[in-house]
Amino acid sequence: MSLEKWPKIDVKADRSYPVFLGVSLEELGEFLHLQFEDVEHILIISHQVVADVYLDRLQKGLLDYRVNQIIVPAGEQEKSLERISQLTRAALECETDRKTLVIALGGGVIGDLAGFFASVFMRGIRLIQVPTTLLAQVDSSVGGKVAVNHPLGKNIIGAFYPPLAVWTDFSTLDSLPWEEVENGLAESIKHALIADRSLFEFFENEEERIKEREKSIWSEMVVRSSAVKVNIVSQDEREQGVRALLNLGHSFGHALETEMNYRGVTHGQGVSIGIAAASHLANAKGLMTIAEVDRIKQLLNRFGLPIMIPGQDPRALLERMQADKKNQGGRKILILPKGIGQAVVSRECTDQEILAAWKQVIS
Ligand SMILES: NC(=O)c1ccc[n+]([C@@H]2O[C@H](COP(=O)([O-])OP(=O)(O)OC[C@H]3O[C@@H](n4cnc5c(N)ncnc54)[C@H](O)[C@@H]3O)[C@@H](O)[C@H]2O)c1
Numbered sequence: 454m455s456l457e458k459w460p461k462i463d464v465k466a467d468r469s470y471p472v473f474l475g476v477s478l479e480e481l482g483e484f485l486h487l488q489f490e491d492v493e494h495i496l497i498i499s500h501q502v503v504a505d506v507y508l509d510r511l512q513k514g515l516l517d518y519r520v521n522q523i524i525v526p527a528g529e530q531e532k533s534l535e536r537i538s539q540l541t542r543a544a545l546e547c548e549t550d551r552k553t554l555v556i557a558l559g560g561g562v563i564g565d566l567a568g569f570f571a572s573v574f575m576r577g578i579r580l581i582q583v584p585t586t587l588l589a590q591v592d593s594s595v596g597g598k599v600a601v602n603h604p605l606g607k608n609i610i611g612a613f614y615p616p617l618a619v620w621t622d623f624s625t626l627d628s629l630p631w632e633e634v635e636n637g638l639a640e641s642i643k644h645a646l647i648a649d650r651s652l653f654e655f656f657e658n659e660e661e662r663i664k665e666r667e668k669s670i671w672s673e674m675v676v677r678s679s680a681v682k683v684n685i686v687s688q689d690e691r692e693q694g695v696r697a698l699l700n701l702g703h704s705f706g707h708a709l710e711t712e713m714n715y716r717g718v719t720h721g722q723g724v725s726i727g728i729a730a731a732s733h734l735a736n737a738k739g740l741m742t743i744a745e746v747d748r749i750k751q752l753l754n755r756f757g758l759p760i761m762i763p764g765q766d767p768r769a770l771l772e773r774m775q776a777d778k779k780n781q782g783g784r785k786i787l788i789l790p791k792g793i794g795q796a797v798v799s800r801e802c803t804d805q806e807i808l809a810a811w812k813q814v815i816s
Contacts, residue, residue, distance in 0.1 A: 559585055707723065
């Protein structure tokens with residue numbers, strides 16, 4: 454038996470780790486046997502919707518281990534210190550110790566929550582990410598960021614805690630509702646925009662087959678989009694430089710999400726409108742033509758992602774951007790696309806310019 458049979462890309466960082474793409478849940482146990490001889494106890498953290506459909510398949514390969522599951526409710530509110538405290542209690546009750554391996558089976562919420570739990574329980578126990586949403590497969594499971602929220606800020610309590618491996622089974626996406634697919638598409642299109650022009654063209658050319666969920670096209674989409682993230686994180690794991698580019702559309706998007714109190718706009722929709730606003734700003738700064746702005750907006754639109762939002766106050770949104778984590782010394786730091794397939798960090802956008810960009814996406 455060898456590791457060769459499973460397709461993967463490696464994150465090359467302080468501690469490198471494999472991102473397996475296109476493997477099956479049932480085979481994870483075999484990988485663990487090969488790679489980590491001293492594992493005896495496995496703790497799976499998931500939530501009901503995912504566990505109902507995928508837990509049996511995962512457990513089929515784990516028959517040689519002592520396995521416990523902790524099922525938490527779904528939803529962003531679960532990323533809390535209270536839930537970490539409850540997980541700690543539940544983990545101790547099933548005799549979790551320093552040699553236990555945690556499997557995070559779910560979307561970005563489970564990945565962040567179980568990942569943060571693994572990072573602090575007994576000062577850190579082993580972690581495998583098994584992402585089951587498109588967003589988690591192309592984005593959140595890779596890169597080692599784990600976090601919970603605080604009433605004063607999203608993801609404000611967290612760590613860099615890379616997993617031992619990411620185990621991505623594309624078939625888990627079969628059950629994902631389209632609304633959740635859109636959240637992942639927004640991030641995938643963002644990846645294309647900042648680093649891979651041919652991936653952008655792939656989205657333009659394969660719209661129909663993506664919408665029809667054609668398996669080979671979805672596999673290609675996840676592999677190419679994950680590759681962008683793997684590549685960026687390998688260059689800059691701790692976000693000292695190039696990793697910041699992954700925030701394209703997010704400064705605008707977060708401002709919108711917080712202004713709307715996280716109601717009436719999903720994260721993917723916020724990012725999409727944010728990308729449209731950042732593209733207008735890039736045009737004003739001479740970084741892209743208006744034809745390119747239109748092309749980006751058209752692509753987002755073709756996948757059902759919004760590029761305008763009605764009834765918002767641009768000044769209030771500008772004000773919200775004041776609290777962005779990336780700002781330095783009161784100066785707003787924004788990520789702007791540079792044509793299609795590149796992006797830059799800009800420290801020179803005036804409030805006037807940002808306001809003008811907001812006005813372009815408010816109807
Ligand atoms: N750590 C990072 O680098 C990073 C990056 C981006 C986002 N995030 C975080 O990710 C979170 C969002 O993640 P998400 O979009 O995956 O949301 P999510 O984890 O809440 O999952 C969305 C919904 O899909 C359901 N679901 C999950 N897998 C399913 C499947 N295979 N079939 C059917 N339903 C399924 C879940 O039950 C949930 O209701 C946010 O908390 C965000 O902060 C983290």
